[in-house]
Amino acid sequence: MTPAAITPSFWMSTRRSFAAAMRRDGFGIIALVVLALVILGPLYSVVLWAFAERWQYPSLIPTQFGLSFWEQTFARADIQRALPFSIVLASVVTLLSAVICLPASYAFARIKFRGRQALLLSFLATNAFPRFGLYVSIAVIFFRLNLIGTVPGVILIQLVNTLLLMIWIPTAAFQGIDRSLEEAALDVGASPLRVFIQITLPMVMPALSAALLLTFVNTFYEAQGALIVGLPRVVTMPVLMYSLINSQLVVQYGAIVSFVLWMPSLLLLLVANRLLRGGYLTAGFGV
Amino acid sequence: MTTLARTSTRQRQWRGAILAYLLVAPPLLLMVLLIFIPATQSIARTLTISVDGQPGFSFSRYAAFFSDPISVNNLLFTFQVTLLTLAVIFIVCFPLSLYLRFSTGRIASAVQILALFPLFVPGIILCYALIRFLGTRGTLDTLLSLVGITGYRTPYLKPEAIVIGLVWESIPFTVLVLTAGLRQVSDTLIESARDVGAGDWTIFRRIILPLIVRPALIVFSLNFLGIFGSYTIPYLLGPAAPQMMGVFMQQTFGQYRRPDDAETQAVITFLICAFVGFLYVRTVASQRLTREEE
Helix, strand or coil: CCHHHCCHHHHHHHHHHHHHHHHHCCHHHHHHHHHHHHHHHHHHHHHHHHCEEECCCCCCCCCEECCHHHHHHHHCHHHHHHHHHHHHHHHHHHHHHHHHHHHHHHHHHHCCCCCHHHHHHHHHHHCCCCHHHHHHHHHHHHHHCCCCCCHHHHHHHHHHHHHHHHHHHHHHHHHHCCCHHHHHHHHCCCCHHHHHHHHHHHHHHHHHHHHHHHHHHHHHHCCHHHHHHHCCCCCCHHHHHHHHHHCCCCHHHHHHHHHHHHHHHHHHHHCHHHHHHCCHHHHCCCC | CHHHHHHHHHHHHHHHHHHHHHHHHHHHHHHHHHHHHHHHHHHHHHCEEEECCEEEECCHHHHHHHHCHHHHHHHHHHHHHHHHHHHHHHHHHHHHHHHHHHCCCHHHHHHHHHHHHHHHCCHHHHHHHHHHHHCCCCHHHHHHHHCCCCCCCCCCCCHHHHHHHHHHHHHHHHHHHHHHHHHCCCHHHHHHHHHCCCCHHHHHHHHHHHHCHHHHHHHHHHHHHHHHCCCHHHHHHCCCCCCCHHHHHHHHHHHCCCHHHHHHHHHHHHHHHHHHHHHHHHHHHHHHHHHHHC
């Protein structure tokens, strides 16, 4: 290595050379084209089918656009029942989860107690089972307790899914805030409750709202637990999708329902940046 | 005075600890009731048999499972799909993550957006979209015929479609975790290695690989559990036979109304996944502990 090479610009350029090497062989462009086809292709099909009157092969776009199937879709009694029910159910589960988990996450973040770390890690158990096997195991108990086909049964099985996310994200948030502000407020005589409401809460609000939104969306789309515990009497929107997909007489029904069901998920896109920057998305997986 | 102050702090600590236990009790209780009790009860029940009204220990439920060719076939099929899917996930996501870690610019950020996009597509909608995309006379078929390729054979209702669906769903999480792991590999480290004459391959093998063992283990274990315990994608995209264990269990429980057999199938998936589940918890725990020490 000649002395001339060891300059700051050399350090900078080595990093770039790695990137440049990858770009030179067109990796990025190939990845972009393949991903665009594979990721966006399927969504393209669904969205266009939702607005198609007729779509004959081999046309790349619908032969005739139109909205007449929208009326038919929402005139279906099963959809009229399931859609509002799913929204209410997901809200109830999210609220219950918040009431159960948020105080616990505050304790995990702020109070020192024996076994804190082990108890926090124990929530990883919700991810450490093959999901559907666990559901069957729960369903067998519910079967004996006559909870199959009941709303409380569905709420309970869906709550399991929310625990890890609703504890880990808020715990990280409560741990992450700067405590000097709280101490300053206490020093000038503010009551602990007032400090919590006026100082602590606003600081953790972005993380808390992200956790609530993620929980709501995940629960809204949760189909497997609701399927095995809810049927035959409790039918949520995603569970209804199974039958719409399997008895696909009219393609548009499934496409329109998919399109409408997808909207809550797009809410997440709005806060995607915040979720990614805070590392919250992976926290939901226990990473 | 000092003794008095000390007792009062200790009392306050005690009170704090009791409050903490009260606060963490509800979610813990829920987890015990809905995970530990069902799982241990299932394991215990599948090992007991009623002899003249008396419970006795027996492997007979497992013997029945393993002597039934359909059950064994479904289990083997689940293994095959899981391993194949994991292989494809790593082949696709590892180069993508390396690229995203070491590249900047517009193309890289567009690739990142696309790779993360499946996070915002729920599984059930993905299934419907893939049917419309991959099915006979679907969008892919149309695209191929436009460029003159005919004779498209759809993977829909074949094992390949399950693999495609599961890979599609796993890309964002895998890329997120692997890229985050690769960010721990500092630029200075790579530059100094290059300085002493290390080539790209040596840098990859000696620096990058050891540092991403942990993220790779997390990705491996969570994807393994997710695929082994999947239901929606294999049910909607896969063949009627052989079935993956999730589909098999649902059929046994929901359609044939044989909860005992479904339970045996569930416990078999628990036992197979136990090691992977343990690996996941251990890896995440050690990662957190190292992070807290720093």
